[in-house]
Structures are given as C-alpha cells and as structure tokens.
Amino acid sequence: MPKDASGILSEIKKGYIINQLKNGKRGDGRSPEEFRKITIIPDYVKRAQGSAYVMLGDTKIIAGIKIEQGEPFPDTPNQGVLTTNVEMLPMAFPTFEPGPPNEDTIEIARVVDRGIREAKTVDLKKLVIEPGKKVWIVFIDIDVIDFDGNLIDACTLGALTALKTAVVKAEGMDEFKLPVDNLPISVTMVKIGNTLLCDPSVEEEQMAEARITVSTTEDGHIRAMQKGKVGSLSIDEIKNAISISLKVGSALRETYIR
C-alpha cells in the first residue's frame, strides 16, 4: 500500500495504535476480530447486469457485472469465462495515480478472483452457448472510490452481491439469472505486534508487518489464501487466521450474503 500523504501524523497515530493494542483495543475502538460497519446496496447501477455499492467503514467500492458473448479459452471449450478487474481510482486516495494497474491492484483483483473461482461460485458450465465456439463472458469490474484499507474483503463482498443480482440477457435470447451458488467469504487480517486484526484500516495496513487473507465457503473449507507484505507469520498464526476466518466469515455470510 502506498504511504499515507500525511506521513508525520502516521508516526503519532502508530504510537497510539500500538498503545491501544496493549489494552486489547484498536485505534478506532474495535476488538481485534471486529469488522467496521458494512453497508451494501445491491443493484446500484441499472446499466450493469448486476451491481453493488459497498461501504466497509470509510472504504467505498462499486462492483458491476457485464456479461458478453465471446470465445471460450481453448483449454476449457465447455465453460464460460470469468474475469475480475479492480480499478484503484485516483479519487480514492492522495497517492493513487491514473494509469495501468500496479502490482497492488493486480494482487487484490487476483485474490478476489481466486476465492470466487475456486469456490465455483459461478457455474461456468451453464454459460455455454455453442460448445468450443461461443460462451458467456462474465466481467466483474470494481471501482475503488474511497480507500480506507481492506480492499480485498470490500471487493469480494461487492463482487458476490453483484453476481447474485446479475441477469444474463441478449437480444433474441431468453434471459436468465446468472447461476450463482457457494459463495466464498474472504477475511483479511494484518499482524501488528502479536495480534491478528480483522478488516484493517489504512493505518493498520501501513504499519502491519504481515497480512493474510483466507477465503472460506459454508462447508468450512478453505478456497483461497494469500499472504502479503514483507513480514512473516508462524504456522500457528496461519492456523489461527484460518479459524478466525471461518468464524468471522460465517457471521458475515449470515448477515450480508444470505
């Protein structure tokens, strides 16, 4: 993540956050496993085939689904295609710049994609129009418009909600609801000191040594994982992250993705 434009303030905040953590509290008063307030508005963009506006604390993203006809990949002739793209817009943060996606953006998009792909959330076999020749291509595009940390989880929630509302339609063809099932919930944590903090804010992301995302499905299985940042985690910390993800993830699923 880019450095905060207000680097000096960050140093002061850093000390404050570390002090607060000694008392088991985070800078904003949350407990370690607590997410910020989540607001999801489904069907936010009428021109899109499916969409969602997600607010995760002060992080705001808009996810939109476009579904077009195209050629399948040669190695999967009997499957539709799913792609995930994230745009970190310059409006979202002082140091975000326009231009092609940087490595942070690519990583976020690929981790969001991995969870959804591996959970087989979208039944790509049902998206074949003419085997080997013509299939439906599902584009998940996500705009980040306000950045306050934890884009992976915000984008995953947005992508899932948008997919759930998506309808496949084209002139002269019967429209149908995009076949969506088995939704993965991603839970991202950062390690500060010896504590794992769920749903990190931008300050927590900046000062953390390591980050880990675990995506799980309702059956209690792990579908995707990604460690980020330069620090390390012990095996026990990773196992702990998995159990936190399962616990917190199932609560998130109940509340927001039902």
Place this chain on the structure above:
Amino acid sequence: MGTESNIKLLDENGLRLDGRNEMELRPIKIETNVLERADGSAFIEWGGNKIIVSVYGPREAYPKHTQDIDKAVIKARYNMAAFSVDERKRPGPDRRSVEISKVISEALSSAVMVEQFPRTQVDVFIEVIQADAGTRIAGLTAASVALAAAGIPMRDMVVGCTAGKVDGKIVLDLSKEEDNFGQADLPMAVLSRSGEVVLVQMDGDLSVEEFNHATDMILDATKRIAQIQRDALVARYSVETQGGE
C-alpha cells in the same frame, strides 16, 4: 486448479503418474554462480523446471521515488520465457507474473538484512527457462541461493515447497498434471532456521485437517531442500585448507 478430466492421478497403490509416493519430492539440483556478469546467480532444476536466477545490487534504487530511506528494496522479477511452456507465452509481464514477482519480493525481504542498505535496491531476476509446475517456489528457493552467492547479508535462507490435493489425497510437490487437474495447490515458503512463513498462497478446496496435513508435509520437505541449498553454496565456496596453521 480443478480443470475437469478423467485422468487418474493416483494408481491403485497410491502412486502418482511419475511413480512417486505422496511424500516424495522430484529431484532437485542447485548450482551457484552460473553467470559471469551478475553479482550472484543460481540455476535450479526441480523436476522438469529449469530456472536461472541472477542478483544485482544493492545498488542505488531507481527511479528515485522508489527509494526507502530506511532500507533496501528487494525487486524480484519473475518472468517466463516464451518457449518455457507448451503454448508460446507472450513475452513480458502479465497479471500472474506481476503477482508472483510481488509475493517473491516480499518473501525475500524477510530474509535479507535490508536495513543495512538504505536507499538501495536489490534486483532479483528469475527467468523460467522450462516450466513444470511449482515455478514460483523453485524460483524463490533458487533466488535465496543467488542472494547468498552475491554476498548479500541475510538473517536466514528462504526455502519453499508446494503441497496439494489430487484424487482427494494430500501430496507433496505437485507435478504439471497434478497442478492442472488436482483439487488444491498450496505453495509455501519459510525461513529455514526459524520456520516462519514468508510466502503462502492457496487455491482450490482444502478442509482445515487437509491444510494442517499439507503444511506438516511442506515443513518436513523444506528441511531436505534447505540442505540442497546449503550443499550448493558449500560446493562453490568451501576452501580446502592445507594442514598447518
């Protein structure tokens, strides 16, 4: 992961397509300083993987805004040669290689004493000449050797291995077929002495028990691979001492 197929990846004795059992690694060979210009280099053959890694630096970080006033920046560039895979790979970075470069850079940063070289960068060029599954881990394992061969101060070596699930069973060090048609892939890298995890990615479908089993297998395997790393460095740098003083 999970491309549908009728290929049976395990035979009735539980052996894999290449005859390995579930705990067995493919043959691994590492050689150091295979290039003249680079400050350090390494060549790794891991199963059918052939990967060359070269290291330049620490040298002044450029462009200037990438400099970190507190420490060196490790810049790994993972690249696949156009001819390294069955279908020609279009040259240049794609989204997959950008992500892999990022996680490898982060993993190596834990091992290098970056605080000793503020404002510099260390370039780690990883060129996959022939790909056969597990290239990011093979590349990272070789990169650690190349950094050591370049004489860059390190607190530990980075060593990795993958495990995965094929035909419902957890196996070590996936082959290409197992990677393509298996049900899960878990690449992991650790600092070899402390055992701290510096890279972990996973895709597929694993229960918590399967994950625990897979990590046990990986941790055991990294001890064996770390020895191969050490042997490669010792073979290059050990000096025969004549008797006397």
